[in-house]
Amino acid sequence: MVINNIRELRRSKKWSQADLAERLDVTRQTIIAIENHKYCPSLELALKIAMVFETPVETIFHLEERGNEK
Secondary structure: OEEEOHHHHHHHOOOOHHHHHHHHOOOHHHHHHHHOOOOOOOHHHHHHHHHHHOOOHHHHEEEOOOOOOO
16 A cells, blocks of 8 residues: 655644645545545656645655565
8 A cells, every 4th residue: 555644744834635636736525535545546646746845756655564474
């Protein structure tokens, strides 16, 4: 599962979900789904998110570590 810290970044800038959605040209529902880890954004959208927050994409998104499952 891909984990992100978009909610925290958004709140640190005092942006609403609608504000961020407008900056990214997506719907507020898309932001909600990404923040709740229900939707993994495309590479293009992930890069746009990184640009909006002026933060490297790997700082925003990371894979949740799992046990030694095979």
